[in-house]
Amino acid sequence: MTNPKQTLLVNGKNFTLDADPNMPVLWAIRDIIGLTGTKYGCGSGLCGACTIHVDGVPMRGCLTSLKQVAGKNVTTIEGVAADSLKAKWAEHNVPQCGYCQAGQIMSAAALLTKTPNPSDTQIDEAMSGNICRCGTYPRIKAAIKATVADTAEV
Structure with a gap:
């Protein structure tokens, strides 16, 4: 068929x-x-x-x-408009193995679109469905916060 x-x-x-x-x-x-x-x-x-x-x-x-x-x-990650977020990701050395990073960035980008200045709790909630085997969660949160800070300065 x-x-x-x-x-x-x-x-x-x-x-x-x-x-x-x-x-x-x-x-x-x-x-x-x-x-x-x-x-x-x-x-x-x-x-x-x-x-x-x-x-x-x-x-x-x-x-x-x-x-x-x-x-x-x-x-997809290839089409998401998140250049600032991607730059902060690299600046904060988020990726180790890198496998989860596309999904992490997609969740973070959606969060920042919906909530441009998220609280720590909102970041934790938005990112909770993404698993990083390397444990780079503190760097992920730092990259998101740095993206917010850069956006606020513009």
């Missing part, structure tokens, strides 16, 4: 895919479209490595099907 064509809007560009509508969007992004910044971690939505934005809301790409994102704007 042939799958119906799926149209997926990723980072502002339309892609027509011959894929099962129940396919996780993570696989479409990585294996069909070829954007490999979004990582597969646990496959259960627990680690956050596969975090994408769907109409600006962070979601787990491993649990979100193509049919769930039909007609919506999907943003």
Whole structure:
């Protein structure tokens, strides 16, 4: 049986895919479209490595099907507008192994879009679904706070 064509809007560009509508969007992004910044971690939505934005809301790409994102704007780490945040990430030496970093940045970017000056509690809550095996949580929080401080100075 042939799958119906799926149209997926990723980072502002339309892609027509011959894929099962129940396919996780993570696989479409990585294996069909070829954007490999979004990582597969646990496959259960627990680690956050596969975090994408769907109409600006962070979601787990491993649990979100193509049919769930039909007609919506999907943003990946390759398309997120977070240059200041990414710069602070590097400045604070956040990445060690780097595997979780795309998901971490996606969650942090969504937080800063929704709450431009988050409290420590809001940062902790927004980032709680992202696991870093290297334990760089203090540096992650410092990078988020530094991004807020730089934004406030502008």
